[in-house]
Every structure is written in C-alpha cells, then in structure tokens.
Amino acid sequence: MNQGSAPRAAAVSPAAAPPRRARPLGGAVAYLLILPAFLLAALIVLWPLATITNISLHDVNRFGQLRGYSGLANFADLWRDPDFIATLWRTAVWTIGVVGGTLILSIPVALVLNRDFYGRGLARIIIMLPWSVSVTMTAVVWRWALNGESGLLNSALRAVGVLDHNVVWLASAATAFPVQIGIGILVSIPFTVTVFLAGLSSVPEDIYEAAALEGASGWQQFRSLTLPMLRPFITLAVVLNVIYVFNSFPIIWVLTQGGPANSTDILVTYLYKLAFRFGQMGQAAGVSIIMFAILLAFTLLYVRLVSRTETPT
Numbered sequence: 001m002n003q004g005s006a007p008r009a010a011a012v013s014p015a016a017a018p019p020r021r022a023r024p025l026g027g028a029v030a031y032l033l034i035l036p037a038f039l040l041a042a043l044i045v046l047w048p049l050a051t052i053t054n055i056s057l058h059d060v061n062r063f064g065q066l067r068g069y070s071g072l073a074n075f076a077d078l079w080r081d082p083d084f085i086a087t088l089w090r091t092a093v094w095t096i097g098v099v100g101g102t103l104i105l106s107i108p109v110a111l112v113l114n115r116d117f118y119g120r121g122l123a124r125i126i127i128m129l130p131w132s133v134s135v136t137m138t139a140v141v142w143r144w145a146l147n148g149e150s151g152l153l154n155s156a157l158r159a160v161g162v163l164d165h166n167v168v169w170l171a172s173a174a175t176a177f178p179v180q181i182g183i184g185i186l187v188s189i190p191f192t193v194t195v196f197l198a199g200l201s202s203v204p205e206d207i208y209e210a211a212a213l214e215g216a217s218g219w220q221q222f223r224s225l226t227l228p229m230l231r232p233f234i235t236l237a238v239v240l241n242v243i244y245v246f247n248s249f250p251i252i253w254v255l256t257q258g259g260p261a262n263s264t265d266i267l268v269t270y271l272y273k274l275a276f277r278f279g280q281m282g283q284a285a286g287v288s289i290i291m292f293a294i295l296l297a298f299t300l301l302y303v304r305l306v307s308r309t310e311t312p313t
Contacts, residue, residue: 062279110196131190199233
C-alpha cells in the first residue's frame with residue numbers, strides 16, 4: 001500500500017503546493033531602478049532651476065552675461081515694481097477663474113457624456129475638438145472673431161439683437177480679460193472632461209441601482225456616490241490644470257500681448273517682456289523662481305490637504 005500510494009502522492013503534491021511569494025526588492029536594487037528616472041528629472045528640472053537661480057542672484061546684461069553677484073537685489077526690484085504686484089494678483093484671478101470655471105462646466109458635461117444615448121460618440125468628438133487644435137491657433141481664431149470692426153462675435157450679437165453697435169473687445173481690460181478667461185476655460189474643458197470620464201467609467205452601476213431602490217434622488221446619488229468617487233480625479237484635474245493655466249502663455253500673448261498698458265499681463269507674459277523686450281534678465285529669472293515657488297507650494301499644500309481628508313479616522 002505504501003509503495004502504491006507514493007506515486008499518487010507525488011503526482012498530487014505539485015498542484016497542492018502553495019504559490020511562491022515574490023521576494024521584496026532590496027533597497028539597493030530599488031534605488032538602481034529609479035536612478036535613470038531621477039537622473040532624467042535632474043537633467044530636465046534641477047539643472048535649469050539651478051541655472052536660473054544663479055542668474056537671478058547676479059547682475060546680468062541683456063545678452064545673458066553675468067556681470068557680478070547682486071544677491072537679492074533683483075527680487076527687491078521686483079517687489080518695488082507696482083506692475084509686478086498687479087500682475088501677481090491678476091495671475092491669481094486668471095488661474096482661479098479658468099480652473100474654477102473649467103471644473104464647474106466639466107463635471108456636468110462628463111456626466112452627460114457618460115450616459116448611453118444616440119450620438120454620444122459624435123458628442124464626445126465635438127467636446128474634444130478644441131483639444132486637437134493648438135492653443136495658439138485657437139487664440140488666433142478668437143482674435144479674428146473679436147475684431148472690433150468686422151469680428152464674427154460682434155456680427156452674431158448684432159444679428160440677434162444683443163448689441164446695437166460694435167464693441168472693441170480687446171481695447172480694454174474690462175472686456176479683454178474676462179474674454180481671455182472664457183477662452184482659457186474653453187481650451188481646458190476637453191482634458192478635464194477626459195479625466196472625469198475616466199473616473200466615471202470606474203464607478204460600478206450596481207451602487208446606483210441599490211441607491212435608487214432605497215429611494216435616493218439623482219442629486220443625492222451625485223452628492224453621496226458620484227462626487228466622493230470622483231474626488232481623486234478632481235484632485236488630479238485641479239493640480240494639473242493649475243500648473244498648466246498658471247504657466248499659460250499663448251492666449252494672453254496672442255490676443256493682447258498683456259495690453260492695453262500691461263492691464264492683462266500675467267506672470268508668464270510679464271516675464272517674457274522683462275527678458276526679451278527690456279533686457280532685464282536677472283529680474284526675469286527672479287520671476288521664474290517666484291513662479292516655481294508658488295506652484296511648488298500650491299502642489300505640496302493641496303496634496304497634503306487632500307491626503308488628510310482621505311485618511312481614515
């Protein structure tokens with residue numbers, strides 16, 4: 001019996017053997033694996049950052065030649081410049097306006113496009129069209145449309161009776177800056193809707209069916225189910241949109257070049273003027289460092305706040 005049962009035991013034992021657990025990577029191996037990515041990041045980010053920091057601490061001529069160490073003099077000159085302070089506040093309004101408007105409009109659009117209806121594929125293509133065109137080309141088209149004499153916008157508004165005379169939209173900051181914020185929202189919606197659609201596709205339908213059986217209304221389902229599950233995607237959209245919008249150059253520059261009288265400048269266009277119009281390379285480098293510090297502080301603060309809210313108590 002023992003001899004007869006031995007082969008059967010041997011035949012069964014391999015299948016019954018527990019699966020081997022993957023061994024955790026050692027510390028040295030893990031560091032070696034991330035070393036190429038770290039070196040690439042250092043080459044792309046840290047080296048230019050160190051170079052710009054060095055320039056911001058020196059007196060620099062318009063050709064980029066360092067003429068002597070000046071310490072924080074470039075930063076002091078910036079804070080004494082009223083145009084810089086006004087531009088700093090305008091950049092905050094621009095970023096909050098574009099990112100906030102994009103989120104408010106993108107969530108309902110994503111909810112509609114997530115439903116199954118006839119023509120949904122065409123609707124998604126139409127929503128994504130602004131993403132397929134460069135931002136510069138979009139701004140050029142809008143500059144033509146906003147022309148005060150023969151622009152398409154004036155013609156359309158006069159045709160429907162909204163206006164009785166042409167409006168020179170880009171001649172005043174009171175009209176130019178809100179229009180620029182609106183265009184910024186338009187070009188930011190496709191990416192944000194894509195992010196939200198990815199989040200909505202991961203939400204199981206069973207929970208909505210269960211909530212409907214319990215008598216939950218559509219608003220209650222959105223507030224208690226959809227919004228909490230979209231929170232990580234909202235976080236991603238906010239962080240990426242803030243970084244993108246904060247550094248956005250084409251819309252402001254193509255439409256007004258920061259005018260009239262620097263009244264629509266944001267930090268990135270103000271930086272461009274300092275460097276390439278006025279030849280103040282040291283102050284331009286100082287603006288770059290300030291912009292980097294603002295974005296870094298925002299990203300770290302926002303991620304910290306979100307991680308606190310998502311940590312179970």
